[in-house]
Amino acid sequence: MIDNKKNVKGYLSLVLHAHLPFVRHPEWEDFLEEDWLYEAITETYLPLLDVFERLYDENIDFRITMSITPTLCAMLSDELLINRYKKHLNKLLELSEKEIVRTQDNLAQNLTAKMYNQKFVRYKYLFEKKYNSFILSGFKKFQDCGKLEIITCGATHGFFPFMIDNKSIEAQVKIAVKEYERFFNRHPRGIWLPECAYVSSVDQILSDNGINYFFLDTHGLLLGTPTPEFDVYSPIKCPFNNVFAFARDLETSKQVWSKDVGYPGDFRYREFYRDIGYDLDYDYIKPYLHSDGVRRNVGLKYHKITGKNCDLEYKQEYYPPDAMNATFEHSSNFSFNREKQIEYLFYSMGKKPIVVATYDAELFGHWWFEGPSFIENLFRIIYYNQNVYSTITPSEYLSIEKEIQTVKPADSSWGDKGYYEVWLNGTNDWIYRHLHKITDIMINLATKYNKPNISDLKRRALNQLSRELLLAQSSDWAFIINNGTMTEYAEKRTKNHINRFFKLAEFIENDNYDMHILEDIEKKDNIFLFVDYRVYSK
Secondary structure, eight states, X not given: OOOSSTTOSEEEEEEEEEOOOOOOOTTSSOOGGGHHHHHHIIIIIHHHHHHHXXXXXXXXXXXXXXXXXXXXXXXXXXXXXXXXXXXXXXXXXXXXXXXXHHTTTOHHHHHXXXXXXXXXXXXXXXXXXXXXXXXXXXXHHHHHTTSEEEEXXXXXXXXXXXXXXXXXXXXHHHHHHHHHHHHHSSOOSEEEOGGGOXXXXXXXXXXXXXXXXXXXXXXXXXXXXXXXXXXXXXXXXXXXXXXXXXXXXXXXXXXXXXXXXXXXXXXXXXXXXXOHHHHXXXXXXXXXXXXXXXXXXXXOOOBBOOSTTOOGGGOOBOOHHHHHXXXXXXXXXXXXXXXXXXXXXXXXHSXXXXXXXXXXXXXXXXXXXXXHHHHHHHHHHHHXXXXXXXXXXXXXHHHHOOOOOBOBOOSBOSSGGGSSGGGSSTTTTHHHHHHHHHHHHHHHHHXXXXXXXXXXXXXXXXXXXXXXXXXXXXXXXXXXXXXXXSHHHHHHHHHHHHHHHHXXXXXXXXXXXXXHHHHHHHHXXXXXXXXXXXXXXX
């Protein structure tokens, strides 16, 4: 049953995009960028699963859609990273226990320390016992019981508009579909286009691979041809195929994303940028730093946002009950606004609207510490306290709404200024001539050796060649370079994958292999174990 209340006037589709680039460095004891994964598991993925578990146990009906990208699936199922995460979580647990003792004379900080400890104990149970160190099984559980719809993404989050050949886009989609089927035992119904970046021909590729819908940023639909009759409050059908596009609602985005009026900026919420990794005595905190001993965030923070433009040193102490009160206020306000919005749209449109609220998943918990509580409170309020709208997944909506306008979407992305400038500008434009070159080589080699009588060694090298192309194509590297943060790492990753590609291509063309080099590359870049290079063959 889709409606949790009878005679609702419309629907809310909450969509979270969960993605991290593939970062795995077995050659080092620990690695700073691997922390991106460990922080996301502790601060976003496990807290969200914890929310789903409570709602499910209490028979509270809810619907949510999440993309879990193929690179993220690969890391969440990697034995090396799983074992490293366990050590990371055990250190957090140990540190939180010490913090309870250290802060015993400070009421606010001691309450926060106990809060952290309770969370880490719970997450350790969920990770190691409930999900047997494989949290994808948790997400699969909620998909299988109809509460969560998991969608896929491009294999390595490659930026589709800048791919020189449709074969390269096809490869990103085909590999993503196969990986999704491997982890979730079903075919994906929807896809999150990397960076929400649409370009003509993508919808036909999606159709050819059995994908039913994707998401656009607002203007990608509004600037479509012809002009959509129902604004962004109804999906559109792409011409010439049976693929649908849903567009982001600006009003719901502003309430959460806006740096000026968005909920996460409330002064009662936890301050992200002040961390005990920098605040406490070095000898005390050193056991919880990396082996290089350099200070960094360790995840325990005792201060709140306090005020607009307030310097870090003047931040006031965080008080969890005040922050929880704020999440109740904000989830109530969000739901109230959706009631009024959907009532107005229902009467003006003459049909039930769908409001699509899309966000980066890592906003909830990692950047906005109280974000998972906001989501939990929101679902409770929707279920118990109103009867105007219900939550829905895109697939459910398409199953009940048959009259959908045909519109050709406009080229667009959800990046700054709405198009492609973030991923192509003076800081990162050097990437693409190399990507185009290795794409041509990949397609030519895959076509040349698309025959049954090649050696196992050549096939092995060709498969690794495709992995290096896929990893080099990740849109994350151009994005990071544009932002000017961790630039050295993003540039190095791009160059490493391109250089490894050329080395492997040389092995293949000469039919002469350096096994030490091949095995080293395979060990470092072990993503997509079942990839087949022939996906690039024409």
